[in-house]
Amino acid sequence: MTIEKDKVNKRQIYQDEETLNSFVHFFHSFEGTTNYAYNQALVALAKVEKTAETPRKLMEYLMEDIIFTALYTTIYEELFLTLKQHPDVAIRLLDKFADGQSDRDQLVNIHTQNHMNYIMHDGECSGCSSCEGHSDLTPLLVHWHKANLEYFVKLYLEVQTIHSGLERILYDLIPTHPDYIDRINDSIISQFRQYIAQVVTNKLHQV
Numbered sequence: 001m002t003i004e005k006d007k008v009n010k011r012q013i014y015q016d017e018e019t020l021n022s023f024v025h026f027f028h029s030f031e032g033t034t035n036y037a038y039n040q041a042l043v044a045l046a047k048v049e050k051t052a053e054t055p056r057k058l059m060e061y062l063m064e065d066i067i068f069t070a071l072y073t074t075i076y077e078e079l080f081l082t083l084k085q086h087p088d089v090a091i092r093l094l095d096k097f098a099d100g101q102s103d104r105d106q107l108v109n110i111h112t113q114n115h116m117n118y119i120m121h122d123g124e125c126s127g128c129s130s131c132e133g134h135s136d137l138t139p140l141l142v143h144w145h146k147a148n149l150e151y152f153v154k155l156y157l158e159v160q161t162i163h164s165g166l167e168r169i170l171y172d173l174i175p176t177h178p179d180y181i182d183r184i185n186d187s188i189i190s191q192f193r194q195y196i197a198q199v200v201t202n203k204l205h206q207v
């Protein structure tokens with residue numbers, strides 16, 4: 001019995017590894033093109049840097065984008081798991097999801113503004129529709145007080161690259177390889193995120 005269980009676990013671990021490797025391979029397959037998630041993050045960063053008049057403003061813009069993108073990434077993660085629960089209608093759900101873009105943008109915008117207010121008021125909020133998530137911002141608040149621009153640049157690149165990386169999986173890989181829907185789980189997504197974060201760290205050390 002235990003041996004059987006052990007076999008099943010090993011098979012699961014092996015399959016997870018295989019799926020993660022496919023995601024990583026897919027992520028890197030765009031390298032050298034404008035569709036490479038890290039390049040897209042760099043382009044986005046350059047745009048923000050161009051708009052900001054002062055380092056303080058830059059930090060503020062970066063933080064706003066970080067919050068917005070991180071919220072969006074959470075929605076993607078939930079979508080992955082919803083697709084897994086409804087594999088028979090997954091592609092239809094994916095199309096429907098794409099159609100709901102502007103409504104979703106609006107909702108994420110509201111939450112982002114609420115969180116920005118919280119940060120701008122030094123971590124105080126008299127009550128808003130996003131209070132539940134304020135505590136996730138504690139690290140941002142700490143670095144905001146330290147005016148640690150470097151931290152925000154790195155986090156911005158990480159969050160953007162992870163977001164684009166997941167987006168590519170969702171819209172480019174899944175529709176042609178729906179078999180991945182069944183293989184995805186929390187642990188794979190989390191490991192994929194960590195992998196991308198490490199790629200960004202390595203890139204920044206190369207400079």
Ligand SMILES: [Zn+2]
Nearest residue numbers: 125127128131
């Ligand atoms: Zn609040």
